[in-house]
Amino acid sequence: MASGMDFSKLQNAPRLLIEADLQPIQGTRFQPTGFPDLGAATYTLHDGTEMLLVESPQSMANRLEEVCWDRGASTPVKELHELAYVQVKIGNKFLTSSWLESHRLASAFIKDSTHANGKGMVEFFCEEFSLRKNKPLDWALIYRKIFSLDPMCLLHGVFFADKKWPGQPKVPRALSAFIEAADVMRAQSGGVKKDDVSHKTEEGQKAAEGYGHVPFPRTEFTAKRITAYFHIDLRQIRSYGLSPEATNLLIALALFKIRMWLDSDMVLRTNCKFSLEDGIRFKEPKDYQLPELGALIEALKNSIKQCKSLFSSVPTTVTWSPKPVTVELPPDLPASLAIPESLADHCRVETKKAKSGEKKVIVFEGPMDNEDLEVLKAANPDQETLHKAFGKLLEASRKVYGEESDSEEEPT
Known part of the structure; x- marks a missing residue:
């Protein structure tokens, strides 16, 4: 043999x-x-x-x-x-x-x-x-x-x-x-995400953003x-x-x-x-x-x-050449829209000609995910109009690239 x-x-x-x-x-x-x-x-x-x-x-x-x-x-x-x-x-x-x-x-x-x-x-x-x-x-x-x-x-x-x-x-x-398990029973426990700087959430500091003590449950088996x-x-x-x-x-x-x-x-x-x-x-x-x-x-x-x-x-x-996804920005755009350094290679703001003069658009090259969205929001806090534009950018990216990387399930 x-x-x-x-x-x-x-x-x-x-x-x-x-x-x-x-x-x-x-x-x-x-x-x-x-x-x-x-x-x-x-x-x-x-x-x-x-x-x-x-x-x-x-x-x-x-x-x-x-x-x-x-x-x-x-x-x-x-x-x-x-x-x-x-x-x-x-x-x-x-x-x-x-x-x-x-x-x-x-x-x-x-x-x-x-x-x-x-x-x-x-x-x-x-x-x-x-x-x-x-x-x-x-x-x-x-x-x-x-x-x-x-x-x-x-x-x-x-x-x-x-x-x-x-x-x-x-x-x-x-x-x-x-992998299956037989004769299972739940083992309930939990924990707390501690914040030694700020024990309580203050105005503008939300638990969802990682501020304050955050207790959480955990179910194991x-x-x-x-x-x-x-x-x-x-x-x-x-x-x-x-x-x-x-x-x-x-x-x-x-x-x-x-x-x-x-x-x-x-x-x-x-x-x-x-x-x-x-x-x-x-x-x-x-x-x-x-x-x-x-x-x-x-x-x-x-x-x-x-x-x-x-x-x-x-x-x-x-x-592979990334496809640029573009969304028009609101006309009342703040003086400076911040693009985080981590996204500088993928994201930029451009000025384009329009019938009424010029318009600004935000361009994202390659697939965008929820993490990218949150990074953009964090870099531009308290800008709801901008945040909506970022959300539209994510939706446009998903239409172009699909959401296969975000899903555990596969079609085969």
Whole structure:
């Protein structure tokens, strides 16, 4: 077994189902994932068992991608340096990659970028995937092209949802994971954000802005059992119709991700850190065992080498140019509108010609978020008219760029 892993044991298996029991690294309490307008996701089984979703499938997809990326170096981890992916640059500076973006190859930053051949990425994908109106999707071609650009998209899924892409190709997840806790009980506690300078909020100093003592509640959980579940859909991976070498690469990559995460610190949040309790179990096939990390690295190394000719480039580099968003400022603009230094590269005020003379507009280049809005407001206090203009700027930015970076949920 030169590759360090015997793929023949999996050739007739429809799926791999893996379970691992976890425990908090200290104490008994832990903090689960939360959802807007819902909080912790609790539910009850038919037998009355109180259950809790500790980590959602979409969040675990992010965790399994993170173990493959070296954020300090802005490159893949050394074991995956030769694997294809798409990196996005702004000028000569790294911006993001298809492994970091929640929508992967269909990310707004990739979609709005320009390929090295000079084509926009919307046109590039249309040509690569042979997308045409009133024409069926050529799935065999699409799978091959996705593999050539970023094989991980065939594991975690990708949805080319923009209507500019005829047929809007969508690949569901072949690798999924989640963490559940059974027999849970709430552990209520709290704390106080202290302000040693000003104990009470005064006029113009609000708790929402961080002034004064601010008490807060905290809900954590305890559980009789915490289990991480992993599912690799081998049937779906085989349905891509790729070469045996490419298929084996996807399987090895999925197992590598799982092993890397289970061997990691398993830090989900400040008070949600786990360790393995009783090892790793295979539910299907029962006679299989998760290879050790060394064997998986060897298998990956050989598989990547065998598939090198199938990759478009390592990496494929595209260039993103931010779209400026503009909002007209009120005519009674204060003498000086303050642009914080932290936003100086993205935000500016311009004077433009108008029928009645001149008008001032505020311009923001690149996606704007709520934090940027609050920074602008803080730099221009007690200017309600200006604050409304800043709010319109945020709304305009969201229409241009969407809100994918603010959402935990994903469409795939």
